[in-house]
Amino acid sequence: xxxxxxxxxxxxxxxxxxxxxxxxxxxxxxxxxxxxxxxxxxxxxxxxxxxxxxxxxxxxxxxxxxxxxxxxxxxxxxxxxxxxxxxxxxxxxxxxxxxxxxxxxxxxxxxxxxxxxxxxxxxxxxxxxxxxxxxxxxxxxxxxxxxxxxxxxxxxxxxxxxxxxxxxxxxxxxxxxxxxxxxxxxxxxxxxxxxxxxxxxxxxxxxxxxxxxxxxxxxxxxxxxxxxxxxxxxxxxxxxxxxxxxxxxxxxxxxxx
Numbered sequence: 001x002x003x004x005x006x007x008x009x010x011x012x013x014x015x016x017x018x019x020x021x022x023x024x025x026x027x028x029x030x031x032x033x034x035x036x037x038x039x040x041x042x043x044x045x046x047x048x049x050x051x052x053x054x055x056x057x058x059x060x061x062x063x064x065x066x067x068x069x070x071x072x073x074x075x076x077x078x079x080x081x082x083x084x085x086x087x088x089x090x091x092x093x094x095x096x097x098x099x100x101x102x103x104x105x106x107x108x109x110x111x112x113x114x115x116x117x118x119x120x121x122x123x124x125x126x127x128x129x130x131x132x133x134x135x136x137x138x139x140x141x142x143x144x145x146x147x148x149x150x151x152x153x154x155x156x157x158x159x160x161x162x163x164x165x166x167x168x169x170x171x172x173x174x175x176x177x178x179x180x181x182x183x184x185x186x187x188x189x190x191x192x193x194x195x196x197x198x199x200x201x202x203x204x205x206x207x208x209x210x211x212x213x214x215x216x217x218x219x220x221x222x223x224x225x226x227x228x229x230x231x232x233x234x235x236x237x238x239x240x241x242x243x244x245x246x247x248x249x250x251x252x253x254x255x256x257x
Contacts, residue, residue, distance in 0.1 A: 013085055016045055016103045020143035026083050036060070036076040042146060044088060045103050046157050050096040059153055109161070112168040119171030166192050166199060173205040182213040198233060200226070204242055211249045219246060 017023040022038045024031045033041065039060055057069035064072065080087050085100040144165065145158040169192035176185035186209045192202035203226045210219035223238065223246050230236045
C-alpha cells in the first residue's frame with residue numbers, strides 16, 4: 001500500500017519510511033528492526049514487485065554460497081517484528097511487501113513529479129500565492145533515500161530520486177519566484193545548490209531570484225562564488241547564457257533613471 005501525497009498514514013498499520021534514515025512505525029511508535037531486516041524490507045520495497053527468494057538472497061548476501069544465503073534469508077524473515085499486520089508475504093519461492101504496509105516511496109515520487117510539472121505549466125506565471133498542494137513537497141525535498149546505505153540496488157535508486165529532487169527544488173524555486181515568494185524561492189534554490197554544489201542550473205535559480213527581488217549585488221556576488229568554485233573544481237567557467245543573464249541585468253540596472 002502506498003501513501004498518497006498529503007495523506008495521513010493509518011496509525012494501526014505498519015508505515016515503512018525510506019526517505020531519510022530507515023524508520024518502521026506502527027501505532028505511532030518506532031519499531032526496532034535488525035540491520036538485516038532493514039535491508040530486506042528496503043530491497044522488497046524498492047523492487048515494487050514480487051521477487052524470488054533466490055533474487056533477494058543474492059542481492060543481500062552476494063558473497064555467500066547459495067545455501068548459506070538462503071539460510072540467512074530464512075533467519076532474517078523469522079526475526080522480522082511480529083506486528084498486528086504482516087510485513088512480508090512469503091511463499092515457498094517468492095517474497096513481497098505486504099499490501100497492508102504503507103511506504104513513502106510512491107508518495108514522494110508523485111510529489112516530485114507534480115512539482116516539476118507545475119513549473120512547466122502556465123499556472124506558475126500567475127501572481128498570488130503558490131498552489132497549496134505544492135506545500136507538502138517541502139517534506140519530500142528535505143532528504144535523500146537511505147543516505148547511509150551503499151548497496152548497489154540502493155545507490156542507483158537514490159541517485160535517480162536525488163536528481164528528481166534537485167529538479168523539483170529548482171522547479172519549486174521557480175514556482176515561488178513567479179508567485180512573488182522570494183524567501184521560499186531562495187530557500188528551495190539554495191537547497192538545490194547544497195545538494196549539488198557544481199550544478200549550474202541550481203545556481204541560476206539563486207541568481208534569478210536575487211535579480212527578481214532587486215538584489216543585483218547579491219546576484220553578482222553569487223555569480224562570482226560560482227565562478228571561483230567551477231575554476232577550482234573543474235577548471236571551467238560559468239556558461240555564456242548565465243553570464244549574459246547577469247550582464248543584461250546589471251546593464252539594465254545601470255541605465256535606470
